[in-house]
Amino acid sequence: MLPDGSLVNFAFPNDTHIVWSLMIVIYPYITGLVAGAFVVSAFYHVFRIREFASIAHMALVAAFCFGLFAALPLLIHLSQPQRAFNIFFTPHLSSAMSIFGYVYAGYMVLLIVELWLTYRPHFVEKARTTTGIQCAIYRALMLGASCDTAASRRIDANLVRFLAAVGIPWACLLHGYVGFIFGSVKANAWWATPLQPLIFLMSAIVSGMAMLMLMYTVIIWYRKQSFDYVMIRKMAAYMWGFFIIDFTLEMLEVLYAAYENGHHWQVIKPLLSGPLFYPWVVGQVLILSVVPLFVLGIPVIFRVRDRVVLYLVNFAALLLVLQVLLMRFNVVVGGQMISKSSRGFVEYHFELLGKEGLLVAGILLTAPFVVYAIISALVPVLATPDKAAERREESPVAP
Amino acid sequence: MQKDRLANQGRRRFLVRAAAGGAVAGLVWNTPLAKLLAAVVTESEQEAPGPAYGFIVNIDRCIGCGKCVEACSIENNVPEGYVRTWVERYVVTDKGVHVDSPRGAIDGFEGLDDEIKRDARQAFFVPKLCNHCLEAPCIQVCPVGATFHAPGGFVLVDPEHCIGCGYCIQACPYGARFKNPETHVADKCTWCYHRVSRGGLPACVEVCPTQARLFGDVRDQTSDIGKIYTYGNWSHLKPEMHTEGMCMYLGLPREVV
Numbered sequence: 001m002l003p004d005g006s007l008v009n010f011a012f013p014n015d016t017h018i019v020w021s022l023m024i025v026i027y028p029y030i031t032g033l034v035a036g037a038f039v040v041s042a043f044y045h046v047f048r049i050r051e052f053a054s055i056a057h058m059a060l061v062a063a064f065c066f067g068l069f070a071a072l073p074l075l076i077h078l079s080q081p082q083r084a085f086n087i088f089f090t091p092h093l094s095s096a097m098s099i100f101g102y103v104y105a106g107y108m109v110l111l112i113v114e115l116w117l118t119y120r121p122h123f124v125e126k127a128r129t130t131t132g133i134q135c136a137i138y139r140a141l142m143l144g145a146s147c148d149t150a151a152s153r154r155i156d157a158n159l160v161r162f163l164a165a166v167g168i169p170w171a172c173l174l175h176g177y178v179g180f181i182f183g184s185v186k187a188n189a190w191w192a193t194p195l196q197p198l199i200f201l202m203s204a205i206v207s208g209m210a211m212l213m214l215m216y217t218v219i220i221w222y223r224k225q226s227f228d229y230v231m232i233r234k235m236a237a238y239m240w241g242f243f244i245i246d247f248t249l250e251m252l253e254v255l256y257a258a259y260e261n262g263h264h265w266q267v268i269k270p271l272l273s274g275p276l277f278y279p280w281v282v283g284q285v286l287i288l289s290v291v292p293l294f295v296l297g298i299p300v301i302f303r304v305r306d307r308v309v310l311y312l313v314n315f316a317a318l319l320l321v322l323q324v325l326l327m328r329f330n331v332v333v334g335g336q337m338i339s340k341s342s343r344g345f346v347e348y349h350f351e352l353l354g355k356e357g358l359l360v361a362g363i364l365l366t367a368p369f370v371v372y373a374i375i376s377a378l379v380p381v382l383a384t385p386d387k388a389a390e391r392r393e394e395s396p397v398a399p
Numbered sequence: 400m401q402k403d404r405l406a407n408q409g410r411r412r413f414l415v416r417a418a419a420g421g422a423v424a425g426l427v428w429n430t431p432l433a434k435l436l437a438a439v440v441t442e443s444e445q446e447a448p449g450p451a452y453g454f455i456v457n458i459d460r461c462i463g464c465g466k467c468v469e470a471c472s473i474e475n476n477v478p479e480g481y482v483r484t485w486v487e488r489y490v491v492t493d494k495g496v497h498v499d500s501p502r503g504a505i506d507g508f509e510g511l512d513d514e515i516k517r518d519a520r521q522a523f524f525v526p527k528l529c530n531h532c533l534e535a536p537c538i539q540v541c542p543v544g545a546t547f548h549a550p551g552g553f554v555l556v557d558p559e560h561c562i563g564c565g566y567c568i569q570a571c572p573y574g575a576r577f578k579n580p581e582t583h584v585a586d587k588c589t590w591c592y593h594r595v596s597r598g599g600l601p602a603c604v605e606v607c608p609t610q611a612r613l614f615g616d617v618r619d620q621t622s623d624i625g626k627i628y629t630y631g632n633w634s635h636l637k638p639e640m641h642t643e644g645m646c647m648y649l650g651l652p653r654e655v656v
Contacts, residue, residue: 007492
């Protein structure tokens with residue numbers, strides 16, 4: 001089926017290939033993981049949801065690790081990367097993209113300060129108790145602030161809470177902003193909707209939670225520790241709730257266009273029944289959305305044994321991280337499949353070794369986990385269940 | 400209406416300049432710099448308005464020879480596989496619309512299938528190029544201001560500042576932009592700025608054998624383009640985009656996107 005009564009697939013001569021490719025697919029994906037992971041940490045620090053005690057620090061560290069690589073795909077994508085800093089020096093303020101650098105950099109500074117304050121007592125203690133290179137590393141991380149008293153911890157804790165509180169709207173801004181960059185392009189019928197920032201934001205939170213869940217499970221399983229089922233059940237409920245909102249918005253966008261039956265639907269309908277049929281209808285919606293929607297509902301609604309909850313939540317989390325990744329692909333690449341001619345589609349072919357290829361994308365998606373492993377060797381990221389139980393009882397900011 | 404479009408632009412420019420000038424003057428009032436600034440602002444406001452260029456495409460005149468595409472390609476060293484201007488062939492049938500533009504029609508067009516020829520009830524050629532919009536989405540979205548309006552209304556790309564993000568390519572509703580695989584920056588029609596600034600015409604206009612393409616100062620009421628701009632029944636591509644393009648079409652059939 002071709003759009004607008006076209007007898008042949010006609011794309012404009014310059015629409016020969018997809019300009020925004022895999023790097024621009026994984027950029028909002030990684031940014032979303034940052035925002036989502038941070039929100040989980042903020043649930044504990046700001047909203048005092050104590051069930052998240054065992055995962056709060058891990059969420060913060062994970063947000064930082066993903067954050068380190070959030071802008072790298074953009075840099076790789078630029079065909080004049082040596083001029084990337086012009087966005088900082090000569091921002092053109094009418095562009096939705098122009099202050100992304102400031103929003104992103106500011107957010108990373110906030111994350112780093114919050115992380116440092118969270119782990120400062122640990123640095124101080126380790127600098128005192130270790131020797132050699134280890135001691136040098138911890139002394140460097142201490143940044144000269146060697147004071148660690150009950151009073152200093154209280155101040156740090158208040159600062160962390162303040163930063164977490166500021167970080168929530170900032171995380172929402174960061175990711176809502178990514179959605180805005182796409183949603184405000186009026187030339188692209190598949191992108192141009194005011195729902196786009198909200199969809200990006202909700203899916204970001206879902207992907208962050210799901211990724212944390214998977215990381216937590218793998219680490220605890222690897223260490224042969226016992227699982228914190230209180231946290232897992234809570235996480236399942238929140239993940240389910242946010243995904244319901246996310247999926248509803250995603251469906252609303254399409255249903256609205258379909259019911260309105262305006263000029264957008266004239267190209268979206270053939271897009272969804274043509275090149276995006278398998279990636280969107282079958283993949284994103286039927287398999288990766290409907291299935292986790294039911295699977296996650298089971299532990300939330302019914303009384304299910306702990307072990308079953310673990311399997312169900314992780315199965316759903318795996319589907320959800322893939323759902324969000326596929327959603328990013330379907331938005332970014334799918335939107336460009338519609339030629340501006342509105343009378344045909346542009347083909348997309350995966351690249352393997354190029355700078356926007358699968359290999360680079362794979363490396364970028366793996367890198368945050370490597371950094372996470374390095375950080376977790378330096379600081380206690382994941383609390384043991386006993387420690388988590390302790391934390392739930394005490395003030396939700398004590399490290 | 401046409402006059403209003405340009406007048407509004409002029410007023411807007413004036414108001415922006417006045418506001419900026421006022422703010423700066425307020426800050427440096429009674430300083431030596433103030434006199435200098437006042438002189439510059441006054442002088443620039445007293446200048447006669449420069450030309451406001453426009454481009455008219457007359458659908459009824461285009462024969463689809465593709466000479467314009469070829470001339471543009473040679474003149475501007477357009478890389479293989481991309482075009483700064485192109486020509487589309489439309490064949491309207493009862494079953495739908497057949498549109499093609501092989502390599503932008505740089506070599507013209509070949510014959511059509513017998514079936515389409517049999518069903519055809521209308522056929523025409525549509526040359527396309529950058530619309531040099533007054534409300535250009537590409538200028539709006541460029542994160543570093545590398546795409547800009549030059550005096551006269553040319554929408555240009557500064558290849559020394561473009562970072563190659565591709566946002567302008569996404570934002571252009573007309574498919575006029577591409578990323579140049581040799582220079583690695585955004586590329587598009589400049590209305591042959593280098594020729595026009597020396598008093599010439601865009602290459603495509605120069606070579607068109609049927610005068611399907613007209614270019615000139617739309618404020619010049621003694622010229623054909625000035626009269627067409629003021630009194631002609633022209634229309635825009637994708638008017639719902641509200642980009643206020645300065646590329647206008649005469650006799651544009653409704654099938655054209």
